[in-house]
Amino acid sequence: MTLLVGISAKRGQTRFQMPRFSLSPRIIPPSLIVALVGLPVFAAVLTGLTAGDGATWDHILQNRLIPYTLTTLSVLFITAIVMLGLAVPVAWLITQYDFPGRAVFSWAMILPLAMPGYVMAYAWADLMGVAGPLQSWIRESTGLSARDYWFPNLFSASGLAFVLATTLFPYVYIIARAAFSMQSRASIEAARSLGARPFDLFWRVSLPVALPAILGGLCLALMEAAADYGAADFLGIQTLGVGIIRSWQSFGEPNTAARLALMLILIAGAFLIAARIFQGRRGTQQTSSRWQSQERAKLSPLFGFCASAACSSILLVCFAAPVFRLVWLALENSASAADLAPLIRSTLLLGALGAAMAFASAIIFSLSSKRSAALQVATRLIAAAGYAAPGAVLGLGALYILRETGQALSGSVAIGFLVWIYVSRFTSAGVEPIQASLARLPKNLDLAAQSLGSTGLRQFLRVDLPLIAPGAFAAALILFVEILKELPATLMLRPFGWDTLAVRAHAYATDERLAQATLPSLLIVLAGLAPVLLLSWRLGQTERT
């Protein structure tokens, strides 16, 4: 690692600065946000723990808790492997090499983010199911019956992991791409001049430097995967997310559901802490001022073709095929487009409102905890608790709070609660990209600002904010897309007449009218595309400058 032009810094050292935030007014905004973000989770879990054991709890504890947890962990493990396998090599190829279509793949790889996990599950279940086009074709062309041949089973833990990984890998890709392209040019050049071959360059120089950031992205994607209910339920996989909803709906015990959610939150917390420990050990501070991305090497025609083919296949599987299948289904069944305008309006309004609030919360969160490692861990853990809790559990928490207020769930009260849950659920998705930007800033910049007398709010506005602008922009767009796709909390808390596209798609899908569900599903993807493309464009910009 001597090749690296950088200072190795253990982030853990900063924890000795803890007294800095005691009784300082600086602690007020983050405390408020922590309360805001944490309260719904806290309300749900606390009610779950204090409400006394229902008859179901014993049954869950004795017979179901371990299978649920093991299934969840194995799904997450496979999801992680698939996401890393897709995102890291692609990011490396795109940042380091020139090959046909590179510029298009560079932004197109983010498109799957617009696809909600449950829609991906509908589309792939239809494509891969025993009655779907692929298997029907096999039977027709071979004359075999469904029992005579082997076909990959989507309705399995690995099938669920595949569906989750294909929608969530762009998180890892975005971060890996940024990490690879923001690496100091000097280190790569030094390694090249010392005769490092491309594989060594990747494995021994770039990857170790990028790994902490990549793990952060992986962590975020895994938390989102852990909170999934829609895809797991549709594919019939007994994850904790499914167990939570089953405790509530079949057993009629929302308290047991909230207790189970605690298990998910613990898993998410463990991920975060593990990633944090790893980042602390391996993290590097870069001081080289030569940030420009290095010259990209041109691949030979054969390798160039292979790289294009690999990227095209990934896009086909993760985006094009499921979208085309949905379009096909919509056309085949002449799905009607009536009454969609109000759905689009409420989807966009709620998305914009929720994203704005969650964004503000994420900004305050990240910046105010920036200088204290302990505060940083605490705020990230609380945000993670919201992110890893299924939307339905947060919705339950909101209902418990609503009960205390003695209000009806309608009009502005309902919108207020819904936006609150968006903030609680998604702040983490905003905090991570912002903190990734912050972590990349050289430490001496902070010290320089302070030595020039720029502290507190002033430093925030004059120094920090402009510097983290790219990360913050990415955060805002990610939040908007996430909220567009959100289903369970919206379903529970939306006021009268505020159906969203996701709510409508879900209503059709639960009635097993997938053909009718295609149109609202496609519209969610379409609505998500604009911000995703904007995000891609912007990320491209920041890399070039």
Add this chain to the structure above:
Amino acid sequence: MIKTLKTLTGLSLLIGAVAACSNPAETTTDEATAEPQKVLTIYSSRHYDSDKALYAMFEAETGARLDVREAGASQLLETMKAEGDQSPADIIIAADAGSLWRFKDAGLTQALESAALATAVPATYRASDNQWYGIARRIRGIAYDPSRWDASELSTWDTLTQEDKAGEICVRSSSNIYNLSLMGEIIHRYGEESAQDWATAIVSNMARNPQGGDTDQIRAIAAGECSIAIVNHYYWIRLGASDSEADQQVAASTSFLIPEFVEGSGSHVNITGLAVAKTADNLQLAEEFAAFLLTENGQSYITRDTKELPLLASTPLPDGVDRVPTFTPSDTHLDVYGENQADAQRLFDLAGWN
């Protein structure tokens, strides 16, 4: 960036203001009319487009306005609990007797005493204390491959546990309310131990892990993955009535029958039903609405898209539903489904029925 931040904040405040003022459902009442418009708030776990047409008809007929909240039954239940006395709910509509029982059990409903409704709805299909009324019937039965089985080989639910059915059964997850209610009646008839044995035997005869919805099970028969599927009648009917040719073929290549528990016991029947919320403030309007659903017109709208069976005997069957074989309903009271629901899930879990 600071500008962006300010813009975002401004934008969000603006959106909030617009959102607060422009609740699309809350159209302002005409100030000229002396009487404020009557409002009936419905919490429904159904999501059919034909329901919307039905609501519009009621609005046109009575001049009342309907506010409808659609969500899952469990979510509506928790919402009502959280809202307490403040809940705007007047009417609860749920697609299963077990769900209606939950609302009643939580003390969220009130009895609706109406001679007209009592005549229209047979005693089995309403709560013994009139806390809920059925508005349409749904039958859980067996779709099968007629080239493989004769209907007489599948005449009771017990026949599915026989050894010759090994590897032949497709069914969805146990947490589905239709499976829970069926299991609820089996528990009621034979006790927990036998019910668990039944479920265990079904699990060992399954062709694949439980997955997808009822329609997927019927499609799996046509594809040859299994030859027996436990499904509600209307999914099979809807495949036949579908615009898609592939779906019509699936329906044509399968048959549907309604098994009994033992010969002569009658068959498992479920309902979509309605209850009046405890918080209902306009009981007369609520009763009018219930009565409206049980007119021939109301009944044909309720069942038109869903392909359920009308409750009112005089209503003509929706298109395609005449393919459902005749059956004798079981005399088990439907309250049993809700009472046994948690036990049903527990026994399914123990039997390994995912």
